Amino acid sequence: MTDKLFDRDSYIKEFTCKVSHLYSKDDILYIETDRTAFFPEGGGQTSDIGTLGTANVENVQIIDGRIYHFVENSEENVKFFTVGKEITGKIDWKKRFSDMQQHSGEHIFSGIVHSLYGYDNVGFHLGTEVVTLDFNGILTKEDVCKVELLVNKVIWDNIDVKVFFPSDDELVLIPYRSKKEIDGQIRLVEFPGVDICACCAPHMKKTGEIGVVEVVAFEKYKGGTRVSILCGERALQDIRHKLDENHAVSVLMSAKEKETAQAVERIKKEKESLDYEIVGLKREILNLKLASVKSDKRIVIFDSSLEGKMLQDFALALMERSEEFVCCFCGENGQYRYCMVSDKFDPLHYAKAMNEKFNGRGGGRNGIVQGSLCGEEEEIRRFLTSL
Ligand SMILES: [Zn+2]
Structure with a gap:
């Protein structure tokens, strides 16, 4: 042994x-x-x-x-x-010290949640990123912030941590938390006045060594709450990273560091209204373009501004002006998306021939075929006229 x-x-x-x-x-x-x-x-x-x-x-x-x-x-x-x-x-002392900071921080957090709300920690994972604690009850943001402050107060009090192996007689008198039934002698870790819990892991001698505990996230989880925390250097690194990000946002937004969210919200609203304006302007441009297209036997249009659904809308709007079909292309450098429509013939027949010739693919039904192909504009135009 x-x-x-x-x-x-x-x-x-x-x-x-x-x-x-x-x-x-x-x-x-x-x-x-x-x-x-x-x-x-x-x-x-x-x-x-x-x-x-x-x-x-x-x-x-x-x-x-x-x-x-x-x-x-x-x-x-x-x-x-x-x-x-x-x-x-x-x-590896760096890893061990960090693990002890996280683990001791977790015990204090769970002990305070248990004494304030009566919830048990039913899942604990000390990963390489964050430490997760699963509680079997709902914690609100106010609850979590309250516990976070109390945990840090225990750290600032710098109390001595006790680790001991009580006898069976002593054990029955000690109200300790335990995640599961443990075989053999029980090892208790006590943060006096805060928590006593059965645990096999190494812990800090004094709570001050934990440094700081930061709640990085909390969410509803399996009917309870999952809280993610960071302690000590990991918390400091996380805070530094977020401060740097916030500083960068404040510079980009020309906003005070404590008012970045308002600045981003303002920009977001401005963007939404500009997006709305752009949609309107695009529609106007589309209408002007449509007005300039003359009726013809076959209408073939190449226009790189026909993005997304506009390609199909444009082709459909022209359908009545063609005797056979309309085929609109969007793209550049010989790579095109196309939409072919017809209310007189099945455009699939034409599209298949075009795909074969220009290494394309696509499909559709009810008079609308969409696809993509490779080729030169002039060559595609010539082919569609000759069909
Ligand atoms: Zn433990």
Whole structure:
């Protein structure tokens, strides 16, 4: 059984240990040691990473109740690791410190939600991006902001965090939160006056080290609420990123940094009214263009301004003026979208011949065929006249 150094002291960054068991499978060499400061994945938190001897530890997992460090199954590592060998382990402290900031922040957040609203944290995930907390009750924006402030107040109070293993007799007297039934001795993490929760993970010694807790999002989730938080450096980076974005928007909008939303709203409204005006102007242009088209046996129009649905509208508006069909093209550099319409013949017949000739495709019914093709304008015009 590996001695879990992280259980008693979460600040051990380097330690010595002996290889007690190892085996390999596929590309992984699984190393068990007599003691370790590496936290194995569990309780919603990913494992520590770091180095063991000369090898990189990419993952640490509990397999059949035993802690295994995953290293590459290379020739070098197979030669290096032997049972009984004494080696040095070093954990990636930057990751661990951040994980502890997130995890301790989560406990305080969940503890305050539990004491204020009676909701349980029924799902916790400490990912590489945000930390998500799922509560089995509805939290409003005001609730979430209130909890966020209270959590930060606990951080500013810089209280000592207690981690202890109570006896069975002591345990029955302690009102602690627990996500599930736990086998074996229970490890409790207490933020005095705020929360006591069963937990297997490393935590901060003092709440001040969490730095800051920021709620980045909250949403309704499975009948309750999912809250996403960031703590410590991750929160600072997130705030810095958002401040930079806001600053850029304020410069672009010539607006004060605390009034960017109003400026964007104003621009959005202006854009909506301009869009409306553009639609009207396009319609006017279309009508002027339509007025200039003379009746003919076959009407063929090339116009790159006939975007989107305008292509079909234009062709249909001209249908009465043709004896056989109207074909309108939009596009440039030999790549065209087309719409062919007729109320006298089935335009599919003409369109098929045109597609064959100009490597096109398309289809339609009820007198309207739409498609695309490649070719030169003059050549297409000549072809449609000769059909
Ligand atoms: Zn925990």
